[in-house]
Every structure is written in structure tokens, then in C-alpha cells.
Amino acid sequence: MIQVKTENPYVLVVEDDPDQSALLERGLGQRGFRVTAVRDARSALHRLTLERFDAVVSDLGLPGMRGDELLRLIRNVDQLLPFIMLTGENDVTTAVKSVRDGADEYLMKPASVASVIQHIQSAMDRRAQTNSDERRLRDADLAELKAFLTGVQALVNSLETKDQYTRDHSKKVAQIALMMAREIPGMNNDRLREIRIGAWLHDIGKIGIPLTILHKEGPLNAEEWEEVKKHTIYGARILEPLSKHYPEVQRIVRHEHERWDGKGYPDGIAGTDIPLGSRLIMIADTYDAICSTRPYRAAMTREDALKVILEGSGTQFDPSLVPVFEKTYRDFPCAT
Numbered sequence: 227m228i229q230v231k232t233e234n235p236y237v238l239v240v241e242d243d244p245d246q247s248a249l250l251e252r253g254l255g256q257r258g259f260r261v262t263a264v265r266d267a268r269s270a271l272h273r274l275t276l277e278r279f280d281a282v283v284s285d286l287g288l289p290g291m292r293g294d295e296l297l298r299l300i301r302n303v304d305q306l307l308p309f310i311m312l313t314g315e316n317d318v319t320t321a322v323k324s325v326r327d328g329a330d331e332y333l334m335k336p337a338s339v340a341s342v343i344q345h346i347q348s349a350m351d352r353r354a355q356t357n358s359d360e361r362r363l364r365d366a367d368l369a370e371l372k373a374f375l376t377g378v379q380a381l382v383n384s385l386e387t388k389d390q391y392t393r394d395h396s397k398k399v400a401q402i403a404l405m406m407a408r409e410i411p412g413m414n415n416d417r418l419r420e421i422r423i424g425a426w427l428h429d430i431g432k433i434g435i436p437l438t439i440l441h442k443e444g445p446l447n448a449e450e451w452e453e454v455k456k457h458t459i460y461g462a463r464i465l466e467p468l469s470k471h472y473p474e475v476q477r478i479v480r481h482e483h484e485r486w487d488g489k490g491y492p493d494g495i496a497g498t499d500i501p502l503g504s505r506l507i508m509i510a511d512t513y514d515a516i517c518s519t520r521p522y523r524a525a526m527t528r529e530d531a532l533k534v535i536l537e538g539s540g541t542q543f544d545p546s547l548v549p550v551f552e553k554t555y556r557d558f559p560c561a562t
């Protein structure tokens with residue numbers, strides 16, 4: 227007697243031959259399966275949209291849409307649903323092909339209930355194994371991602387502790403960019419998360435710029451300035467390991483110094499070619515720089531920052547984001 231491990235697995239039988247269908251319904255029912263039987267592929271697809279089945283047992287030579295076409299449509303949306311194909315003697319070649327196309331097994335008709343159950347059970351076991359493998363992989367992936375972000379946090383800290391004037395700058399830029407992003411219609415959690423991470427790590431590439439340049443008092447010469455600009459490219463490179471989970475973060479960081487009018491760097495792209503996250507950082511970064519104390523000047527006020535951002539609307543800044551800034555900036559942190 228074959229043991230059914232999953233409690234009352236639910237099987238969809240697709241069979242136009244009433245005798246074979248009745249045999250399966252009765253036999254599966256006696257062994258603890260729940261069964262729904264339909265006569266054609268279209269009804270099967272309909273049932274599959276309404277209910278969750280553990281396995282499908284289908285005839286190949288159905289009237290209208292055939293069993294192999296049904297299999298193909300199911301595999302488009304579910305790679306793992308156990309699928310057993312039943313076939314008559316004159317259709318063995320197609321049945322063999324259907325196994326290549328994703329059926330778990332084919333059985334010659336009349337198929338015994340015992341062999342149908344045996345194949346359903348092994349297909350269900352395979353699916354359970356694949357699911358648990360995938361879960362393990364996903365967990366390992368997330369652990370790796372967490373370790374990477376912890377390492378990156380250490381980099382941000384080391385970058386910021388070297389310079390008292392930019393302490394907490396990344397955190398504040400992320401906070402401001404996120405507050406603005408929340409006001410934009412159509413944002414979902416994934417996009418908000420990418421913008422927050424991108425804003426938090428926007429200057430990570432500065433780790434690759436010599437400190438003599440980064441902390442130089444007085445104006446930079448042309449050569450030094452070219453070096454500083456490279457921090458966008460370095461940043462995107464450092465964040466390569468994030469591309470699997472957050473593909474937009476690298477783009478956001480690479481383009482955080484692009485201007486709306488195309489006169490920014492590193493690529494000189496313009497308008498909405500610039501990732502939304504980068505356009506938000508351009509505003510948030512400017513605001514925080516104005517609101518913070520610098521070695522060469524005292525911090526200015528929120529209203530000073532507003533003035534600069536209004537003046538740069540349509541040239542440096544995305545003109546559709548400036549009103550969003552105007553609406554929210556009173557809630558942003560400012561030293562004065």
C-alpha cells in the first residue's frame with residue numbers, strides 16, 4: 227500500500243474517457259486523495275485559476291486543446307506543479323516529448339491507480355525538495371546581503387569620522403530623500419528601499435579618493451577636481467554585490483551628480499534619463515550641505531536652502547521634484 231504523506235492531496239483529473247476518469251476518481255478517493263475531474267483542458271484551466279491543486283493527471287488526446295498544450299500553459303505559470311500525462315498507444319512519441327517539456331511522467335492507458343499514485347507522490351516529493359532547496363538558497367542570499375551591508379556601513383562610518391563636517395551626512399541625505407520620495411505617487415516599498423539605500427551610500431566611492439584631495443583646504447585644481455568626480459564611478463563599482471537584490475542602487479549612486487540640464491557628471495545624462503533616486507539625492511545633498519557648518523562658513527538656514535533650490539529648478543534640479551521639496555523641507559533636519 228502506497229503511503230500518502232501530504233494530507234489529502236488535491237488532484238485535478240482531466241480525462242474525456244468516462245471509464246478511465248471514473249476509475250481514477252474512485253481509486254484516488256479510496257487512497258485519501260481529494261479529486262476534481264473535468265472533461266477538457268479549458269475546464270481544467272478554469273479550475274486551476276479557482277483552486278490550488280497538488281497535482282494534475284491529464285489525458286494527452288483530449289478533444290479541443292490537447293494535454294501537451296495544457297501542460298505548456300501550466301508550465302508558463304507554475305514550473306513545479308506535478309503533472310502526469312496519460313496516453314493511448316498511438317501517441318507515445320508525443321507523450322515522451324511531453325516529459326521533455328515538463329511533464330513528470332507519462333503512463334499508458336488504461337493506467338492503474340497504483341502507478342498513478344506512485345508517480346504523483348514522487349513528483350510531489352521532488353517539488354517539496356526543490357522548494358526547500360530554494361528556501362535555503364534564499365536564506366543564504368539574505369545572510370550574505372546583510373553581511374555586505376554591515377561591511378559597507380563600516381566604510382561609511384570610517385569615511386564620515388575622518389571629517390567632522392560630514393558626520394551623519396549620509397544618514398540625513400537618506401532621510402530627506404525618503405521623505406520626499408514618499409510624497410511621489412506610485413512608489414512601492416521596493417523603490418523606496420532602493421532610494422533609501424542609494425541615498426545612504428551615495429558618497430561611498432569617496433573612500434577611493436586620496437584624503438589630501440578630499441580634505442584639502444582651499445580650491446581644488448582641475449586635476450584634483452577630475453579625481454573627486456570619480457567617486458560616483460567608484461561608488462557604483464563598490465556596490466556591485468547589491469545588483470542582484472537592488473539593481474537600481476548602483477545606477478542611483480553612479481548618477482547622483484548628474485544635473486537636470488545634462489551638465490553634471492559622470493555621464494552628462496539629462497532629465498528623466500537620470501534615475502529618480504539620483505534626482506532626489508541632488509536636492510537632498512544640496513539641502514544638507516547648505517544646512518551644515520563647513521570649515522569655511524557657518525551653516526545657513528532652511529530658507530537659504532530653499533532659495534538655492536528654487537533658483538536651480540530646471541537647471542540643476544528636476545523641476546517636478548522642487549515643489550515636493552517645497553512641501554516637505556520644513557520637516558528636514560537643519561543645524562540652524
Ligand SMILES: [Fe+2]
Binds near residue numbers: 428429482
Ligand atoms: Fe557625491
